[in-house]
Amino acid sequence: MSNKSVFFNPFSKNNPVIVQILGICSVLxxxxxxxxxxxxxxxxxxxxxxxxxxxxLIRNTxxxxxxxxxxxxxxxxxVVIVSQLLEAYAYDVSKQLSVFIxxxxxxxxxxxxxxxxxxxxxxxxxxLDGVGNGIGYAIILIIVGFFRELLGSGTLLxxxxxxxxxxxxxxxxxxxxxxxxxxxxxVACIIWVHRSFNKDLQEK
Amino acid sequence: xxxxNLFIRSIFIDNMIFAYxxxxxxxxAVSKNVKxxxxxxxxxxxxxxxxxxxxxxxxxxxxxxxxxxWISPDFADVDLSFLxxxxxxxxxxxxxxxxxxxxxxxxxxxxxxxxxxxxxIAVNCAILGGxxxxxxxxxxxxxxxxxxxxxxxxxxxxAITAVAAVRERIAQYSNIPGPLRGVGITxxxxxxxxxxxxxxxxxxx
Numbered sequence: 001m002s003n004k005s006v007f008f009n010p011f012s013k014n015n016p017v018i019v020q021i022l023g024i025c026s027v028l029x030x031x032x033x034x035x036x037x038x039x040x041x042x043x044x045x046x047x048x049x050x051x052x053x054x055x056x057l058i059r060n061t062x063x064x065x066x067x068x069x070x071x072x073x074x075x076x077x078x079v080v081i082v083s084q085l086l087e088a089y090a091y092d093v094s095k096q097l098s099v100f101i102x103x104x105x106x107x108x109x110x111x112x113x114x115x116x117x118x119x120x121x122x123x124x125x126x127x128l129d130g131v132g133n134g135i136g137y138a139i140i141l142i143i144v145g146f147f148r149e150l151l152g153s154g155t156l157l158x159x160x161x162x163x164x165x166x167x168x169x170x171x172x173x174x175x176x177x178x179x180x181x182x183x184x185x186x187v188a189c190i191i192w193v194h195r196s197f198n199k200d201l202q203e204k
Numbered sequence: 205x206x207x208x209n210l211f212i213r214s215i216f217i218d219n220m221i222f223a224y225x226x227x228x229x230x231x232x233a234v235s236k237n238v239k240x241x242x243x244x245x246x247x248x249x250x251x252x253x254x255x256x257x258x259x260x261x262x263x264x265x266x267x268x269x270x271x272x273x274w275i276s277p278d279f280a281d282v283d284l285s286f287l288x289x290x291x292x293x294x295x296x297x298x299x300x301x302x303x304x305x306x307x308x309x310x311x312x313x314x315x316x317x318x319x320x321x322x323x324x325i326a327v328n329c330a331i332l333g334g335x336x337x338x339x340x341x342x343x344x345x346x347x348x349x350x351x352x353x354x355x356x357x358x359x360x361x362x363a364i365t366a367v368a369a370v371r372e373r374i375a376q377y378s379n380i381p382g383p384l385r386g387v388g389i390t391x392x393x394x395x396x397x398x399x400x401x402x403x404x405x406x407x408x409x
Binding site: 018021022068069072076079106107179181182199 | 225227228230286290297327331332383386387388389394
C-alpha cells in the first residue's frame, strides 16, 4: 500500500468508526456539543499518531505474549500527558469530557491500529496511518456533534444559530437529540448514507 | 440498604451500555448470537466485580492525595492521582492475565467457553470506565465498590443478551434495507432499548 492510500483510506472507504466499527463508545458519549467533540478528536489524533510511531519503533523487541500490556502502557503514558495538558490549558472542556479522556486508553481504534498496522510497519507509514485514522474518527465525531448540538440546543460551539424569529414562530429545540440514544440513531443514519454510496460495504 | 439501592441503580439506571455507551466495540462485534453474547457478559461481570474493589483499595490507600498517611504522617501532601490511569489499566490487564491462567488450570470447561473472550476484556472500556467512575464518585467502602461493579457487570450482561436475542430474530425474519443491515440496525435497536431503559429513571428501593 502506498503512503497516500495509507493516509487517505481511513477518511471514508476504511473509516475506523463506521466501517471498522471501532471506538464507538466515545463517539456516542462526547458528542452532545460540538466543542468537546473537536477536542476529543484532536486528542485521539495525537495519541494515535504518537503511539503508532512508538510501537512501530520498538516492534521488533516486544515479546509477542506480553504485547498487549506493552501497548497499553505506551498508550496510557500518552493519555496521561494529554489529560494533564487539557486540565492545564482547557479545564472546562476537560471537565465536560470527564472520564472519556481516560477511556482513550481502551479506545478500540488504538489497539486495533497498533495490532493491525504499527506492529508490522515502519515508523513513517505508521505515523501516517495514525493521523489518517485519527482524522477519520474526528470527522465522524464532528458530524455527529454538529447535528446533535444544532438540533438539540439550536447552537453551534455555544453560539446561537437558530434565529429568534424561528422560536417566535413556534420552533422548539428537539430535546431528544441531547439524550444518549439519539447519538446511536445519528451514527446509524451516517452509516446508512455512507453505505448507500459504497455498495460493496453492505452486509448480505 | 444503600448498597442494594446502588446495585439496582447500576443495573438499570446507570446501565453501562444504555446510559454511558461503554464497551460498545465488543458489544457490537459479539452480539450476533445469544450464546457467545452471554459468555462475554459473564466474563465482563466477573472482571468488573474483581477489579473495582482492587482499584478502590489502591485509590484509597495509595493514589489519592494524602492517602499515604497510613505509612507515616510525612506523606500527607503526596498526591499520586496523576498515576491512576496507568495503575488502573495495569491492574486490569494483569488481572485479566491472572484470571485467564487460573481458569485454564482449575476449570478447563469454563475456560473453553470463556477463554476467547478474556483477552478482549483488557481493552473493554466498560471495565476501565467502571474504575474511573469509582474514582469520580466517593464510594464509602469496599462493599460499595463490589456492589457497583457487580451491578454494572450484570447491566452489561443484560443489555448484550437482550440485543443479541433481537438481532438473532431480525437476521432470520426481517427484510432490512441493504445499507442498514448488520451494524446499522444494531445501533437503532440499541437506541430503542436505551429509550425503554430510561423509564427506569428514578427507581428507588
